[in-house]
Amino acid sequence: MRVALANAKGGVAKTTSCIYLAAVLARRGIEVAVYDADPQSSASLWAAAAEQAGDPLPFDVLPANMATLAHLGGAPATKEWSIIDAPPQGPLLDKTLAVADFVILPTSDSPMDLQQAWDTLDRARHATRAALLPVRVEANTGPDPRKVDTVG
Secondary structure (H helix, E strand, O other): OEEEEOOOOOOOOHHHHHHHHHHHHHHOOOOEEEEEOOOOOHHHHHHHHHHHOOOOOOOEEEEOOHHHHHHHHHOOOOOOEEEEEOOOOOHHHHHHHHHOOEEEEEEOOOHHHHHHHHHHHHHHHOOOEEEEEEOOOOOOOOOOHHHOOOOO
16 A cells, blocks of 8 residues: 655645654554655654664655656555655655555645645545545634534
């Protein structure tokens, strides 16, 4: 299974979601690798910091470029799960969406984050299945039902 975490907006918890998802899979005994396609290389930096702290991640974090993703999409899986930390834009994002079996779009509830998430969700749905992942959400909160428009 190839899962991409994508959003055209930065700072919405793509890398954090990748690392946490991979950690959960690894702890369940599932073979997983994270492919770091984001130009900031945050997943790779996270793995290096964990290694230096003497607590390495329980999965591989590998740099990814256009050739890596093309190979990942065209070859039989070498790992049971591949998690792709997508770049925010460009041809590498398009390739990431094309090779993914499922796309997760982390987003907060801020208007700017949601706008970018919906745009990316529309793009992702042209290639595969996709869903939003609300992050930074306070428990037991929601819109005021008195202020929500309803269609009757």
